[in-house]
Amino acid sequence: MQMVTTTMVNSQKLWMVVKRMEPHLIRNQANMEKLLKMLMIHDVSSESAKRETTQQQDGSSFCGLRIDDVSNYDIKELWSEFESNETYEAKVAHAIIRLIDQIEI
Helix, strand or coil, X not given: CHHHHHHHHHHHHHHHHHHHHHHHHHHCCCCHHHHHHXXXXXHHHHHHHHHCCCCCCCCCEXXXXXXXXXXXXXXXXXXXXXXXCCCHHHHXXXXXXXXXXXXXX
16 A cells, blocks of 8 residues: 555656646647656656566556556657657656655655
């Protein structure tokens, strides 16, 4: 139960930061769906790595997106893009993750 609660809290923190930044991100022509998917994939994978199991990640959702709705191909592409940190969305995702790690909301 503690792990599920922690996962939900982390997802909520990411979502709150993205929602507050959304007007600025849209002005800078960020692809919000891509950014949210990157953050969701990172969130699920980081929590999964902590648990060393993926049983509870099935059906995980983030800002109305469901991990089940993202194809394996999209996950691989988005993860590769996230790791390369070359696109605007990837840079923003990394910045948001670093920010969340440093502050307590």
